Amino acid sequence: CAAWSPDYEVLLLHINTGGNESCLLSMNNYLEVMSEIAFPQRFSGEVVTMSWKGDASSVAVSIMDGEDNVRRVRIYSRENLELQALGRMETGADVRNVYEGSCVSNATDNLAWSPNGSIIAAVQETGRSAQ
Numbered sequence: 001c002a003a004w005s006p007d008y009e010v011l012l013l014h015i016n017t018g019g020n021e022s023c024l025l026s027m028n029n030y031l032e033v034m035s036e037i038a039f040p041q042r043f044s045g046e047v048v049t050m051s052w053k054g055d056a057s058s059v060a061v062s063i064m065d066g067e068d069n070v071r072r073v074r075i076y077s078r079e080n081l082e083l084q085a086l087g088r089m090e091t092g093a094d095v096r097n098v099y100e101g102s103c104v105s106n107a108t109d110n111l112a113w114s115p116n117g118s119i120i121a122a123v124q125e126t127g128r129s130a131q
Contacts, residue, residue, distance in 0.1 A: 001048045002109050005056040010034070010078055012059055014048040024061065026081055035081045039063070049111045051120070056085055062111045073111065078125060 003013040013025045017038075026034045049062040057078055064071045069071040112121050 001050060001051040003052060003059070005052050005059070005078065006054055007056045009056065012050055012052075014050070014061075022078070024081060026079070034079060037076075037081045051111045051113050053113050054115055054119045055117060057117075058110055060113065062122065070120075073122065078097075 003012050004010070005012070009029055011029070011031070014022060015025065016022045021038065021105045023036055023038045025036050028034055051060045051062075053059065058075050059078065060073050060075050062071055062073045073087040074083060076082065077084055099114065110122060113119070114121065
């Protein structure tokens with residue numbers, strides 16, 4: 001999975017590093033690695049969705065946590081992939097909004113920032129439909 005920042009200055013890559021491990025890489029537009037973070041083994045092999053904030057200051061990464069089978073959204077800074085925020089849990093099946101704390105049950109791997117960067121939207125499965 002890969003995603004260019006809106007200004008095309010940073011490329012974010014999620015890669016499998018062998019075995020059951022994976023990592024997140026940020027690279028500049030010369031494809032030089034700027035920073036790298038390893039995901040715990042429990043995240044490996046899962047679908048990862050990335051969405052850049054419109055001003056390219058941060059990126060939202062949605063990944064399933066294999067420990068409890070809950071998808072969580074993590075917000076990382078642009079340059080050094082410093083964790084800025086983490087979706088919190090209310091119950092085992094609910095992902096809480098990273099900033100406001102509202103619940104999104106059964107979140108899928110779809111993710112997007114609002115144009116002004118104030119809201120991160122995720123798709124929610126409800127039986128036979130998505131909202």
